[in-house]
Amino acid sequence: MRLRNRIVMPAMDQNNCNEDGLITEKTLQHYEDRAKGGAGLLILETSAVKWPDGATSKHQPSLSSDLAIPGLTQLAERVHKHDAHMIVQACHHGRISGLDISRDVSVLVPSIPIPSFDTLGMAINTTDEELLKMATLTGGKLPNFKEASSEELEEIIDAFVDAALRIKKSNLDGIEIHAAHGYLISTFLSKAWNRRSDEWGGSHENRTKLLSQIIKKIRENCGSDFAIVVRIDGQEYGIENGITVEEASATAIIAEKSGADAIHVSAISSSGTGVGFTDGPLPWEKCQYSEFAGRIQSVINIPVIAVGRIEPEDAEELISNNVCEFVAMGRQLLADSELPNHLINREPEKIRPCINCFVCVAQNFWNGEPVCAVNARLGNYDTKIENAKRSKNVVIVGAGPAGLECARVASNRGHEVTLLEKMESLGGTTLFSSLTTPKNGELINWFETVLKDSEVLIKKGFVADTDSIMSLSPDVVVIATGSGASKSSLKGSELKHVLTRDQLRSLLQKTRTSKIPQEIKKLNQIILWTAQKLGLLKDMRKIRKLSKFWMPIGRNVVVIGGGLVGMEVSHFLAERNRTVTVIENGPVMATEMAHPRRWRTLHQISLSGVKLHNNAEVIEIKENTVVFSKDGNEFEIPADSVILAEGIETNRTMFEQFLESGIETHIIGDAESIGYIQGAINSGNRVGNLL
Ligand SMILES: Cc1cc2nc3c(=O)[nH]c(=O)nc-3n(C[C@H](O)[C@H](O)[C@H](O)COP(=O)(O)O)c2cc1C
Ligand code: SF4
Known part of the structure; x- marks a missing residue:
């Protein structure tokens, strides 16, 4: 057997044969x-x-x-x-x-x-x-x-x-x-x-x-x-x-x-x-x-x-x-x-990267058909890109994976697309997550590469509101504004050393509108200002490096919420020599991750010294400690910084404002429902194909 090249696709169950x-x-x-x-x-x-x-x-x-x-x-x-x-x-x-x-x-x-062998091994860190x-x-x-x-x-x-x-x-x-x-x-x-x-x-x-x-x-x-x-x-x-x-x-x-x-x-x-x-x-x-x-x-x-x-x-x-x-x-x-x-054409930068998220193979555990977090076509062969009947002026608000995918598909189909992003960089929270999961950053780089070759007009640092969007005379508006942290009702959550993920993000990642928070110590303000001026907060690789030497976060950190965000933040902090404790209400942490990735991530996080407490409830955040209960006992642990990583909610405000405008409006990604990268790309692709 003589092959045209040395690339082999190994066997991978698709589970899509008929009953026989x-x-x-x-x-x-x-x-x-x-x-x-x-x-x-x-x-x-x-x-x-x-x-x-x-x-x-x-x-x-x-x-x-x-x-x-x-x-x-x-x-x-x-x-x-x-x-x-x-x-x-x-x-x-x-x-x-x-x-x-x-x-x-x-x-x-x-x-x-x-x-x-450990017959119950698979039950650990697995949901009911x-x-x-x-x-x-x-x-x-x-x-x-x-x-x-x-x-x-x-x-x-x-x-x-x-x-x-x-x-x-x-x-x-x-x-x-x-x-x-x-x-x-x-x-x-x-x-x-x-x-x-x-x-x-x-x-x-x-x-x-x-x-x-x-x-x-x-x-x-x-x-x-x-x-x-x-x-x-x-x-x-x-x-x-x-x-x-x-x-x-x-x-x-x-x-x-x-x-x-x-x-x-x-x-x-x-x-x-x-x-x-x-x-x-x-x-x-x-x-x-x-x-x-x-x-x-x-x-x-x-x-x-x-x-x-x-x-x-x-x-x-x-x-x-x-x-x-x-x-x-x-x-x-x-x-x-x-x-x-892409390799044959000497365009390796055009390869859409696999982000090692295990979403596809998770389906094998119950004989489902694999889907792919980054490729909406896998297992869904109706998502063929076809030319639109009429070219429309499409304005997409938010350049996370949902907005990026929607822009890519809509533009390939012949629409005129403008993509608005309030940050100075594309990718939204997915880019931030690349601090701990660099593969997610590669996905955003891939979008940047393919969009550069397209007709999509990208406006970074653009804080969109109804008027500025209307001034672009859109035929269609797509809202991809992602998610935000809901207001915490925890006792002590208003204290100065308590940050949400988004506050931590704006400390580390520069936006056109981001200001250095007054609450943080003077020395940290000076370092942040200098880092901004030197352009160190524009590039995630530089942030990853810089934050290994310096970060405006105390030694003992308590992360409240053991979901995907809590895990990413704790992993990031533990790698930067912080003593991290995660407190999670539910029985299983990181339920948003496909379970094979969750098994590995929780294992690695424990190895890096992070203490994980599930089925635990925070009673109060104090100036230097956090009080929580678990198994009927009360604990008080030191906390120089507290990160609130629970209570993520869809950001639908702009969508609701636009519904009144009479213009065709769609909502995608986490703004529609929290679905992380897979949900975002899937909905961006669906709406991009629908216009
Ligand atoms: C969705 C999925 C299904 C798989 N099914 C099979 C299979 O049917 N037979 C097999 O030998 N390996 C199977 N594998 C393993 C792959 O063949 C391959 O060895 C593995 O994914 C490691 O290669 P990669 O890192 O390039 O993905 C499967 C992997 C995936 C992701
Ligand atoms: S689902 Fe995730 S791991 Fe599987 S192929 Fe797609 S990107 Fe890669």
Whole structure:
């Protein structure tokens, strides 16, 4: 198989097949978009060889009968017409076969009893609503584990071969055998899970027998021009006796000898904890698995595909350093299907960045269809940009992600767009959040780049009111004024050392109208004035640096409210050597974050020394302390500064004023309802397409 470039889209469930696991128009559109976007190789999401047995969801592709062939054939046509190649990831999900559990079918594992791991780990920092949705996946049932017999394993090998023959008959280019991520083959490879003493267990060679038999038999039946890729775990985190990179290298050698054409190196955590999920299979760190890829590439002669938060510039380096021959980019191709074309056109700045928010994969926990925080088209193929029937004069107030997306879409459709922003920089609170989440800043930079190339007229430092907007003679007004802090009724909230997020923001970020607050100490006023004059408060990178040395915030900080804003602020302050305590009313912190990101963020925040108190209630803010109650006890803790990070409300005032004007008016983003980046981009895109 000869590919047009080295960019691979790895398997990512879309869960949009019909009730019989057959490909739908949505499936076709998703992959056709990415074929058009220029990727060399696409890998169809994990597909079940014995569907419904050994499957995670009814809506994943089935490979278990000839009924699958027409849909797969259409898929081949739709991607081949754009010169992309496509293979199918084939799997038996073993212990994670949700569809088996829900149908009271035993799930297959190599050995009974299964190793002990933290079965309740996923419940920590997870809301009741999320737990309920996860439970519906299996109808609330627990798995009944069964040690796979030799006959069952032989049947599974045959099912892989039949699946491969169907893929070949459909004109697709090959198969990826899923031997990673804790599914059946991966558990046979792992000493932790496979404690058998028959020919399928014990020695490393025996543990690889299931995999090597599948490879050999597919090769025998499908011939030499049918590509066979094998996905393995380069590391199994969080369990004793798990797969190591040395064992993974030995597995790769056996796979090569058995007839594999390439090895795709991922990883898994078997800890059972939520935070483990962002060790594997969805890495938190950049290039997290590249070391494993390099070790494996050094012992085999067939190409390695590396994966795991690899960005284009890293990909270039990994390939030139012989760490791997191909690079898979998953979430980045969900965020921007055109990524390869932008690189081919030497316009990397046009790539819409993935912000590592885990919104997409959160849906996998309850078999939902992934959506993307930055790409409204993912899973929603009606959002095609079409020219407007009549060009209108559109005025958008507020340049957070909602206003920016609306401006981009409306302008692409041929409207005349003016975007008004009261700050000196674009991005609203999303830009401020880039102090702790630099990826959010990259998203705003991307908007700046694409809007620079458009006809959108951007007016920064423009404090809009009804008159100034009317003077622009708009046909349509779009209000994207975001959210603000509601007035706190807490005792002591009026004290001088109490700040809202917006006050903290205006201390650090300069606006045309921002004044240095009189309440802060004289020395701090002088430093702020100097920083403003030196232009240090215009650029978030400079603020990030400056605030490491100096900040008008005391040593002991209490953050009231453990939502997204509270977490961002505490993380920011803890990194600047403040002693931070967060007090949250509810049982779970950061509920606005997709739960995999929340699991990781709360873990990292605790490691940075922030004390988190949930189910706690503030009684009073005093001059130097905060009094709160938790579990029936009262506590008083030191507080030089207090940040109010609760009570965020929509900012609808301007929208309501405009409704009277008779001009077509829309409201989007947090001004309409609090939905953060995903909600903002989604509503901006919807209204941009509607005008
Ligand atoms: C929404 C989503 C679904 C995924 N589904 C699969 C899958 O079906 N099979 C698989 O092997 N990996 C799956 N993965 C993992 C990806 O293939 C990839 O290994 C992972 O996202 C890390 O790559 P990235 O950092 O470039 O996104 C999925 C990831 C995402 C985000
Ligand atoms: S939802 Fe978030 S993590 Fe997933 S692709 Fe989009 S930006 Fe990336």
